[in-house]
Amino acid sequence: MASLQCKTMALAIALALLLQVCFFTKVQSYSTLSSAEKVTQLPGQPQVSFQQFAGYVTVDQKKQRALFYYFVEAEVDPASKPLVLWLNGGPGCSSLGVGAFSENGPFRPSGNVLVRNEYSWNREANVLYLESPIGVGFSYSTDSSTYEGVNDKITARDNMVFLQKWFLKFPQYRNRSLYITGESYAGHYIPQLAEIMLQFNKKGNLFNLKGIALGNPVLEFATDFNSRAEYFWSHGLISDTTYKLFTSACNYSRYVSEYYRDAISPLCFRVMNLVTLETSKYVDKYDVTLDVCISSVLAQSKILSPKQVTETVDVCVEDETVNYLNRRDVQKALHARLVGVNRWLVCSNVLDYELLDLEIPIIPVVGRIIKAGIPVLVYSGDQDSVIPLTGSRTLVHRLAEELRLRTSTPYRVWFSGMQVGGWTQVYGNILSFATVRGASHEAPFSQPERSLVLFKAFLEGRPLPESF
Amino acid sequence: MASLQCKTMALAIALALLLQVCFFTKVQSYSTLSSAEKVTQLPGQPQVSFQQFAGYVTVDQKKQRALFYYFVEAEVDPASKPLVLWLNGGPGCSSLGVGAFSENGPFRPSGNVLVRNEYSWNREANVLYLESPIGVGFSYSTDSSTYEGVNDKITARDNMVFLQKWFLKFPQYRNRSLYITGESYAGHYIPQLAEIMLQFNKKGNLFNLKGIALGNPVLEFATDFNSRAEYFWSHGLISDTTYKLFTSACNYSRYVSEYYRDAISPLCFRVMNLVTLETSKYVDKYDVTLDVCISSVLAQSKILSPKQVTETVDVCVEDETVNYLNRRDVQKALHARLVGVNRWLVCSNVLDYELLDLEIPIIPVVGRIIKAGIPVLVYSGDQDSVIPLTGSRTLVHRLAEELRLRTSTPYRVWFSGMQVGGWTQVYGNILSFATVRGASHEAPFSQPERSLVLFKAFLEGRPLPESF
Numbered sequence: 054m055a056s057l058q059c060k061t062m063a064l065a066i067a068l069a070l071l072l073q074v075c076f077f078t079k080v081q082s083y084s085t086l087s088s089a090e091k092v093t094q095l096p097g098q099p100q101v102s103f104q105q106f107a108g109y110v111t112v113d114q115k116k117q118r119a120l121f122y123y124f125v126e127a128e129v130d131p132a133s134k135p136l137v138l139w140l141n142g143g144p145g146c147s148s149l150g151v152g153a154f155s156e157n158g159p160f161r162p163s164g165n166v167l168v169r170n171e172y173s174w175n176r177e178a179n180v181l182y183l184e185s186p187i188g189v190g191f192s193y194s195t196d197s198s199t200y201e202g203v204n205d206k207i208t209a210r211d212n213m214v215f216l217q218k219w220f221l222k223f224p225q226y227r228n229r230s231l232y233i234t235g236e237s238y239a240g241h242y243i244p245q246l247a248e249i250m251l252q253f254n255k256k257g258n259l260f261n262l263k264g265i266a267l268g269n270p271v272l273e274f275a276t277d278f279n280s281r282a283e284y285f286w287s288h289g290l291i292s293d294t295t296y297k298l299f300t301s302a303c304n305y306s307r308y309v310s311e312y313y314r315d316a317i318s319p320l321c322f323r324v325m326n327l328v329t330l331e332t333s334k335y336v337d338k339y340d341v342t343l344d345v346c347i348s349s350v351l352a353q354s355k356i357l358s359p360k361q362v363t364e365t366v367d368v369c370v371e372d373e374t375v376n377y378l379n380r381r382d383v384q385k386a387l388h389a390r391l392v393g394v395n396r397w398l399v400c401s402n403v404l405d406y407e408l409l410d411l412e413i414p415i416i417p418v419v420g421r422i423i424k425a426g427i428p429v430l431v432y433s434g435d436q437d438s439v440i441p442l443t444g445s446r447t448l449v450h451r452l453a454e455e456l457r458l459r460t461s462t463p464y465r466v467w468f469s470g471m472q473v474g475g476w477t478q479v480y481g482n483i484l485s486f487a488t489v490r491g492a493s494h495e496a497p498f499s500q501p502e503r504s505l506v507l508f509k510a511f512l513e514g515r516p517l518p519e520s521f
Numbered sequence: 522m523a524s525l526q527c528k529t530m531a532l533a534i535a536l537a538l539l540l541q542v543c544f545f546t547k548v549q550s551y552s553t554l555s556s557a558e559k560v561t562q563l564p565g566q567p568q569v570s571f572q573q574f575a576g577y578v579t580v581d582q583k584k585q586r587a588l589f590y591y592f593v594e595a596e597v598d599p600a601s602k603p604l605v606l607w608l609n610g611g612p613g614c615s616s617l618g619v620g621a622f623s624e625n626g627p628f629r630p631s632g633n634v635l636v637r638n639e640y641s642w643n644r645e646a647n648v649l650y651l652e653s654p655i656g657v658g659f660s661y662s663t664d665s666s667t668y669e670g671v672n673d674k675i676t677a678r679d680n681m682v683f684l685q686k687w688f689l690k691f692p693q694y695r696n697r698s699l700y701i702t703g704e705s706y707a708g709h710y711i712p713q714l715a716e717i718m719l720q721f722n723k724k725g726n727l728f729n730l731k732g733i734a735l736g737n738p739v740l741e742f743a744t745d746f747n748s749r750a751e752y753f754w755s756h757g758l759i760s761d762t763t764y765k766l767f768t769s770a771c772n773y774s775r776y777v778s779e780y781y782r783d784a785i786s787p788l789c790f791r792v793m794n795l796v797t798l799e800t801s802k803y804v805d806k807y808d809v810t811l812d813v814c815i816s817s818v819l820a821q822s823k824i825l826s827p828k829q830v831t832e833t834v835d836v837c838v839e840d841e842t843v844n845y846l847n848r849r850d851v852q853k854a855l856h857a858r859l860v861g862v863n864r865w866l867v868c869s870n871v872l873d874y875e876l877l878d879l880e881i882p883i884i885p886v887v888g889r890i891i892k893a894g895i896p897v898l899v900y901s902g903d904q905d906s907v908i909p910l911t912g913s914r915t916l917v918h919r920l921a922e923e924l925r926l927r928t929s930t931p932y933r934v935w936f937s938g939m940q941v942g943g944w945t946q947v948y949g950n951i952l953s954f955a956t957v958r959g960a961s962h963e964a965p966f967s968q969p970e971r972s973l974v975l976f977k978a979f980l981e982g983r984p985l986p987e988s989f
Contacts, residue, residue: 283755284755286911287751287752287755287756287909287911288755288756288903289901289903289910289911289914289943289944289956289958290944291932292914292918292931292932292944292946293914293915293918294918294932295932330933331931331932331933331934331944333933333934333941335934335936335940335941336934336941336958341958342810342903342904342958342959343959344940345940345941347939433757435756435757435810436810441755442757443754443755443757446757446760446761447761450760450761450762463760463799464759464760464762464763464799465798465799465801466799466801466803466804468803471815472803472812472813473801473803473804473813475757476757476758476760476799478760488757490757490804490809490810491810491811
């Protein structure tokens with residue numbers, strides 16, 4: 054009964070939204086459009102001088118597919134700053150919960166309040182967090198069958214349509230320098246999105262794309278995943294014996310291929326059991342040196358989550374985010390609705406993504422983007438064993454060779470404050486690799502200061518600081 | 522003039538010491554002997570309930586060679602606790618300055634005061650820190666020519682003589698369970714000392730040796746040193762290209778061999794230059810993820826030093842220790858003297874150690890110790906690139922195979938508190954390997970809590986905690 058009421062209400066809300074979008078589409082008063090989605094104040098939020106917006110963009114009116122966004126303007130002089138689209142991976146995890154509220158957004162939830170992140174990326178840019186694809190977080194379809202078989206192509210197209218329509222709400226950002234950043238499976242989303250944007254631009258020059266940055270990205274399935282064995286071994290997570298098995302008998306890419314085809318061989322089953330046993334569920338594979346949030350581990354959370362400690366970082370921030378974003382007053386302040394689901398989740402449990410898309414090689418796409426003159430940065434939090442730095446570095450190096458790009462900045466450290474922020478290498482002044490020292494899979498979460506330095510250099514098209 | 526006065530004074534002190542030792546050697550009132558060396562109160566020290574002693578043991582009266590020790594009894598019930606000898610490496614670095622005051626001793630210097638280390642190893646044992654060999658720290662010879670050509674054999678013999686004579690001062694410890702622990706180049710000192718102790722025991726059963734523990738030890742020159750290339754590469758410190766050169770053109774063991782023979786080939790020179798450039802002086806090779814003490818780096822310190830940060834750890838602790846131990850009131854409280862040198866140093870600049878001893882394979886010695894029934898633990902702080910965990914693990918694994926010891930505890934995590942303390946594997950219940958997660962070359966410095974858990978399990982002969 055309660056469920057039915059819920060659905061009815063969701064339908065009513067969706068209808069209202071549809072009418073709203075239909076009504077406003079042709080209206081020229083764009084500022085009215087965006088001002089309706091202004092976030093006046095998030096519950097528990099400290100006072101800030103910049104503007105925030107949140108709401109929906111319907112990408113498919115027939116099927117009522119709507120994407121939720123959260124947009125934070127730059128702290129100072131937003132008109133002079135670029136626009137940055139941020140995408141988390143998964144596939145199926147939220148840019149709002151992970152990116153905005155745990156990584157590089159202006160606030161982090163802590164109990165009932167929000168605390169300021171002094172290394173928020175909106176110090177350098179206007180940042181647009183998009184919950185993508187449909188079915189993630191507050192993004193929804195009223196027809197739940199559309200959650201099935203969502204794939205890279207659909208995601209890229211929806212994200213492009215989203216941006217096109219979002220520019221109707223925020224016309225002042227139309228010709229602004231645009232960067233796309235994100236991490237993990239966004240290594241698939243971003244290059245594919247960038248490529249169809251470039252294709253679109255041939256017809257009508259809409260997207261002023263200036264660069265893409267990919268953090269710990271999935272770029273080439275076998276290299277990325279198989280570098281995990283080496284990483285585990287060299288960081289002490291598996292024994293010599295298991296390392297041998299994991300590189301000869303059954304490697305990780307084979308296991309994943311078998312897994313997604315529902316055909317795990319007895320051999321791979323045994324090897325993965327051994328690996329899983331040795332690496333232990335009490336070690337965060339997304340950050341191997343630092344601590345885990347015990348409550349999350351015990352809950353067997355499968356969510357792509359930042360779990361690590363320093364004195365300023367809350368390893369249980371994921372739990373905090375889930376609690377915060379499920380508050381009705383917070384959802385109201387964000388103009389967000391739960392449609393067809395009871396709770397906001399960090400990673401979707403309704404989305405049925407085409408996981409075999411994982412095997413699409415993205416490196417050629419990245420190559421084409423570079424050939425089109427768009428700078429690409431691949432960066433890697435060096436404590437991540439899921440998409441290890443070694444695989445990413447090898448892939449970038451190999452791509453540079455293929456494109457015949459010479460090293461323009463040799464492998465060297467870069468600085469953040471008076472400490473080494475990581476290592477970097479640049480090829481042909483257009484393709485860059487950088488590690489973030491001491492950083493997790495979600496680099497801006499665990500190393501916010503270093504990540505901000507990296508982000509700033511990326512936007513400015515400058516080499517990372519060579520000294521201090 | 523001042524220098525001459527200094528030397529005269531040093532001679533007078535040495536003479537006084539000689540007389541003291543001669544006088545007391547035959548005296549049966551041992552408690553009087555040790556009570557003379559009781560440390561009543563170290564300057565700036567908080568109140569504690571345990572006793573401390575410090576002073577000299579002359580190991581060679583003819584040449585006036587005296588070793589300095591600092592002994593802290595167990596916090597609670599010292600009579601029931603074992604005796605542990607701690608040795609730092611180098612060769613030439615101080616167990617007082619590094620071991621006692623930065624790693625596992627009861628206090629750490631902070632400005633003008635000493636603060637308690639709540640994970641001090643004297644919670645579990647009576648710990649004896651020895652400044653060895655002669656020429657290190659407060660240990661001295663009045664004949665400076667004896668600092669030349671000091672080698673592993675001399676060190677082992679001196680350390681054994683030291684212990685024999687120390688038992689005269691502390692007869693209550695004569696039959697106590699004895700463990701020897703230490704790190705780095707102590708991977709050479711300890712097994713060789715243990716072996717001559719076992720030989721000595723055949724004549725007169727003096728040393729009740731129950732086990733040895735070696736932290737990030739030099740055990741087999743080529744394996745240990747060459748694992749550095751892999752570690753650098755997998756942790757992001759060198760590029761793919763340099764990794765190739767560093768494993769094919771000139772590896773680290775070859776470079777070191779050439780270096781110590783004063784015959785560096787142009788090829789190795791080029792490769793090492795590249796490695797040095799990429800790894801950067803601003804990254805602490807003894808702990809690659811955490812920060813460096815900028816003042817030490819800028820001073821081009823060559824000292825084997827703990828440099829890393831967590832909220833409770835002072836990355837500049839080495840500077841603090843040097844300042845503290847050079848205070849006259851501190852030296853007086855410790856019954857220590859500077860003989861032939863102007864300052865106490867973390868690592869000796871008067872000792873001229875036979876560095877080719879580095880190439881002596883120690884693994885066979887460890888094998889013989891195990892065959893004699895003495896448990897051996899090799900542990901490894903996993904953030905150390907100097908003697909990486911991968912080399913140590915391979916060596917232990919190989920030794921187990923040679924000795925035909927079967928795995929008694931398979932490779933698995935162990936716990937400290939509610940977090941993973943590291944990984945462990947045990948062979949034949951006598952040979953153990955363990956990593957300490959997030960720990961530097963000096964594991965008890967950077968991970969004091971985890972190291973204490975490891976130490977306790979080692980003393981108790983129990984497996985490391987399997988759960989929490």
